Amino acid sequence: xxxxxxxxxxxxxxxxxxxxxxxxxxxxxxxxxxxxxxxxxxxxxxxxxxxxxxxxxxxxxxxxxxxxxxxxxxxxxxxxxxxxxxxxxxxxxxxxxxxxxxxxxxxxxxxxxxxxxxxxxxxxxxxxxxxxxxxxxxxxxxxxxxxxxxxxxxxxxxxxxxxxxxxxxxxxxxxxxxxxxxxxxxxxxxxxxxxxxxxxxxxxxxxxxxxxxxxxxxxxxxxxxxxxxxxxxxxxxxxxxxxxxxxxxxxxxxxxxxxxxxxxxxxxxxxxxxxxxxxxxxxxxxxxxxxxxxxxxxxxxxxxxxxxxxxxxxxxxxxxxxxxxxxxxxxxxxxxxxxxxxxxxxxxxxxxxxxxxxxxxxxxxxxxxxxxxxxxxxxxxxxxxxxxxxxxxxxxxxxxxxxxxxxxxxxxxxxxxxxxxxxxxxxxxxxxxxxxxxxxxxxxxxxxxxxxxxxxxxxxxxxxxxxxxxxxxxxxxxxxxxxxxxxxxxxxxxxxxxxx
Amino acid sequence: xxxxxxxxxxxxxxxxxxxxxxxxxxxxxxxxxxxxxxxxxxxxxxxxxxxxxxxxxxxxxxxxxxxxxxxxxxxxxxxxxxxxxxxxxxxxxxxxxxxxxxxxxxxxxxxxxxxxxxxxxxxxxxxxxxxxxxxxxxxxxxxxxxxxxxxxxxxxxxxxxxxxxxxxxxxxxxxxxxxxxxxxxxxxxxxxxxxxxxxxxxxxxxxxxxxxxxxxxxxxxxxxxxxxxxxxxxxxxxxxxxxxxxxxxxxxxxxxxxxxxxxxxxxxxxxxxxxxxxxxxxxxxxxxxxxxxxxxxxxxxxxxxxxxxxxxxxxxxxxxxxxxxxxxxxxxxxxxxxxxxxxxxxxxxxxxxxxxxxxxxxxxxxxxxxxxxxxxxxxxxxxxxxxxxxxxxxxxxxxxxx
Numbered sequence: 074x075x076x077x078x079x080x081x082x083x084x085x086x087x088x089x090x091x092x093x094x095x096x097x098x099x100x101x102x103x104x105x106x107x108x109x110x111x112x113x114x115x116x117x118x119x120x121x122x123x124x125x126x127x128x129x130x131x132x133x134x135x136x137x138x139x140x141x142x143x144x145x146x147x148x149x150x151x152x153x154x155x156x157x158x159x160x161x162x163x164x165x166x167x168x169x170x171x172x173x174x175x176x177x178x179x180x181x182x183x184x185x186x187x188x189x190x191x192x193x194x195x196x197x198x199x200x201x202x203x204x205x206x207x208x209x210x211x212x213x214x215x216x217x218x219x220x221x222x223x224x225x226x227x228x229x230x231x232x233x234x235x236x237x238x239x240x241x242x243x244x245x246x247x248x249x250x251x252x253x254x255x256x257x258x259x260x261x262x263x264x265x266x267x268x269x270x271x272x273x274x275x276x277x278x279x280x281x282x283x284x285x286x287x288x289x290x291x292x293x294x295x296x297x298x299x300x301x302x303x304x305x306x307x308x309x310x311x312x313x314x315x316x317x318x319x320x321x322x323x324x325x326x327x328x329x330x331x332x333x334x335x336x337x338x339x340x341x342x343x344x345x346x347x348x349x350x351x352x353x354x355x356x357x358x359x360x361x362x363x364x365x366x367x368x369x370x371x372x373x374x375x376x377x378x379x380x381x382x383x384x385x386x387x388x389x390x391x392x393x394x395x396x397x398x399x400x401x402x403x404x405x406x407x408x409x410x411x412x413x414x415x416x417x418x419x420x421x422x423x424x425x426x427x428x429x430x431x432x433x434x435x436x437x438x439x440x441x442x443x444x445x446x447x448x449x450x451x452x453x454x455x456x457x458x459x460x461x462x463x464x465x466x467x468x469x470x471x472x473x474x475x476x477x478x479x480x481x482x483x484x485x486x487x488x489x490x491x492x493x494x495x496x497x498x499x500x501x502x503x504x505x506x507x508x509x510x511x512x513x514x515x516x517x518x519x520x521x522x523x524x525x526x527x528x529x530x531x532x533x534x535x536x537x538x539x540x541x542x543x544x545x546x547x548x549x550x551x552x553x554x555x556x557x558x559x560x561x562x563x564x565x566x567x568x569x570x571x572x573x
Numbered sequence: 574x575x576x577x578x579x580x581x582x583x584x585x586x587x588x589x590x591x592x593x594x595x596x597x598x599x600x601x602x603x604x605x606x607x608x609x610x611x612x613x614x615x616x617x618x619x620x621x622x623x624x625x626x627x628x629x630x631x632x633x634x635x636x637x638x639x640x641x642x643x644x645x646x647x648x649x650x651x652x653x654x655x656x657x658x659x660x661x662x663x664x665x666x667x668x669x670x671x672x673x674x675x676x677x678x679x680x681x682x683x684x685x686x687x688x689x690x691x692x693x694x695x696x697x698x699x700x701x702x703x704x705x706x707x708x709x710x711x712x713x714x715x716x717x718x719x720x721x722x723x724x725x726x727x728x729x730x731x732x733x734x735x736x737x738x739x740x741x742x743x744x745x746x747x748x749x750x751x752x753x754x755x756x757x758x759x760x761x762x763x764x765x766x767x768x769x770x771x772x773x774x775x776x777x778x779x780x781x782x783x784x785x786x787x788x789x790x791x792x793x794x795x796x797x798x799x800x801x802x803x804x805x806x807x808x809x810x811x812x813x814x815x816x817x818x819x820x821x822x823x824x825x826x827x828x829x830x831x832x833x834x835x836x837x838x839x840x841x842x843x844x845x846x847x848x849x850x851x852x853x854x855x856x857x858x859x860x861x862x863x864x865x866x867x868x869x870x871x872x873x874x875x876x877x878x879x880x881x882x883x884x885x886x887x888x889x890x891x892x893x894x895x896x897x898x899x900x901x902x903x904x905x906x907x908x909x910x911x912x913x914x915x916x917x918x919x920x921x922x923x924x925x926x927x928x929x930x931x932x933x934x935x936x937x938x939x940x941x942x943x944x945x946x947x948x949x950x951x952x953x954x955x956x957x958x959x960x961x962x963x964x965x966x967x968x969x970x971x972x973x974x975x
Contacts, residue, residue: 292931294724294929294934295929296930297927297932298926299927310631310632311632313906314904314927315907315929402655404686405656405909415654416602416688418602419599422599458599460635
């Protein structure tokens with residue numbers, strides 16, 4: 074997998090070098106370092122609309138080191154991470170009709186204090202993770218590469234994007250999980266120009282997901298209890314013990330409609346729906362022990378304007394997700410037979426709604442370029458489990474403002490960004506009976522609940538300097554820092570790279 | 574106009590999708606369960622009252638308990654679908670009108686599948702009357718761990734207790750470890766569990782018949798090796814005070830000539846150190862020789878193995894009527910069945926919650942104390958249900974003494 078990654082980087086780099094001469098570094102930098110761009114890129118994520126995404130073609134290779142740490146955290150995801158990230162991406166227009174793009178990255182990191190989760194890709198397979206009572210730091214390596222092409226035929230465009238993500242997570246002391254996962258994504262898209270200023274796009278995405286999740290112990294004296302979580306600390310007692318091999322197989326299908334301006338000026342609307350199902354099997358059980366079925370509905374509505382020296386984008390985003398956890402009950406008729414399924418129930422349900430409004434306004438060309446942004450989001454979460462009955466619900470509101478200043482001094486371009494957010498919990502509720510036999514699970518649930526419902530103040534900032542290193546090639550260094558009270562989180566990152 | 578139509582179309586699509594986001598009801602499927610009871614044979618006009626029945630679903634561990642006045646109320650119970658073990662206790666009144674007697678009654682059944690709309694099940698009942706006798710007070714089967722982190726097995730032991738108000742004699746007492754495993758359920762043919770215990774290793778206390786008196790409320794220890802284990806393992810203890818010792822396989826047997834050895838009737842008793850076995854105390858009928866016992870109680874059985882072929886094996890059986898006490902042992906994550914008729918023991922105890930649990934070493938199962946008589950004699954709890962009668966995972970008593 075390492076070789077695939079290196080080859081991808083080289084191919085991208087070569088392609089980029091050939092076309093980078095068309096770009097103008099200052100314009101490129103201004104587009105690249107604009108907070109408007111970050112919001113706008115999402116609007117044009119449909120491959121058949123990619124040609125409208127950026128004005129400037131570019132290529133970027135960067136490496137960063139990041140370290141984060143927090144006192145309150147979701148136990149299954151760990152208390153922080155430290156690691157190296159190497160990143161490469163490109164966006165090209167080799168001719169008027171064609172747009173090409175690509176992306177690849179490699180991340181190696183140590184995730185600290187991962188508890189109640191010996192599996193990888195928690196966000197995809199939860200709540201059905203393998204668990205032991207020990208946990209510990211987990212090492213992980215992620216490889217990702219993707220590429221796509223869009224081509225116009227009259228008023229129509231077609232586009233395709235494919236990506237592969239591979240991950241391995243492991244620990245070199247007891248308990249010794251070894252998890253390998255892959256995620257292959259293919260998106261097919263089409264769009265049609267509507268009048269002079271708008272385009273209507275549609276895309277269909279399919280994902281194939283697979284994870285092999287095993288755990289070993291080498292201690293002579295034995296091993297701790299191993300179980301398979303079913304949500305909110307509940308687990309099937311028949312499956313607990315020494316069942317140390319699991320396989321997760323999943324697939325996702327989704328589609329989106331996009332109505333977007335082709336000139337980066339005008340209203341936009343996107344709406345999408347996706348269904349992501351992941352089944353879990355254990356090595357010693359023939360039938361699936363559990364399956365998640367997640368339905369996600371999302372919609373964006375907004376307005377963007379890019380005129381003279383002003384830029385504006387306002388985007389309202391809505392996302393509603395319903396994840397159903399369906400469990401099988403078994404009977405252990407005899408050791409000669411595998412466990413025999415006797416019933417199946419919807420036992421776990423995670424529903425959440427996130428609504429967010431983000432606005433950024435900026436003015437360039439004066440003494441300094443400046444951008445001021447504001448956002449507010451509403452996050453309503455509900456997790457429930459039945460038999461035994463457990464509930465975790467909360468509602469958080471997050472509001473924040475940010476300011477970005479850019480200034481060119483001699484031939485160095487500085488970009489300074491500051492961000493302030495206030496996180497407030499509006500409502501929270503937990504229901505789980507104290508189980509004296511499982512004090513660690515009780516503590517985990519309480520700790521997770523405290524993390525999810527703790528408010529606080531977030532301060533973040535970054536400083537970036539871009540400088541010429543060769544004709545039409547810009548180098549840059551960037552430092553980011555952030556701190557959040559309440560959960561006592563600190564997050565630092567240092568990045569260096571080249572842009573051309 | 575055209576763009577307005579497009580906007581309307583997209584908003585309509587969003588609206589349709591949002592309308593599909595209805596709230597789901599979380600509710601497990603249930604079945605209506607009708608329970609019929611089969612009374613013990615020979616009871617005249619039995620009437621069962623004061624029924625306490627407990628259904629334990631083995632996947633979730635959720636227990637559904639019902640306290641009912643009569644058997645008629647068992648005809649329509651509502652339970653979540655699943656696989657259950659059922660435990661029933663009640664009172665039975667029986668006999669002719671002018672000579673009614675009352676006794677405690679029990680029933681136990683495991684592996685009952687409750688699924689689908691309506692389920693009928695039958696629970697056979699048995700009378701139980703706890704007579705005071707020799708019982709297991711403590712079984713230390715896990716062994717200890719050396720300072721080097723290695724398993725140490727020679728210091729296992731049984732403590733057997735006279736739970737009666739009479740002096741009993743240990744002479745001729747038989748202790749047996751099960752042939753089968755509580756973690757491996759098989760359909761052994763013929764199934765003799767209702768009438769006898771299938772024995773693996775069997776040992777017998779020697780004696781003339783009145784050589785080893787045990788006073789009421791007193792016990793004695795049968796050690797694996799009755800030696801001072803501290804000389805070999807500083808995490809162990811001194812077992813030279815044990816009253817008896819086992820004769821183990823030659824490679825691990827250390828004989829203490831000052832301590833009487835038990836007679837091996839069948840195999841060597843090594844005691845399963847993960848606790849997957851069952852132990853019984855029995856006494857053969859008077860004047861029965863070992864050869865006569867073996868000749869009369871040879872048991873050939875067969876079962877379907879994992880390859881789908883029939884495996885034939887043999888063992889000795891011990892009739893249930895000869896058994897004074899029985900203790901099933903297992904671990905929660907691997908438990909599949911009990912190895913005794915429920916009338917002998919309808920529960921099980923444990924050290925460790927998982928196969929090869931490394932926290933189990935140095936721990937034993939110990940019978941709970943029921944009461945202390947005015948004369949100071951402690952009566953131990955013996956309701957033929959090891960789940961309730963024993964404290965699991967207690968520190969072995971010889972470790973406490975240190």
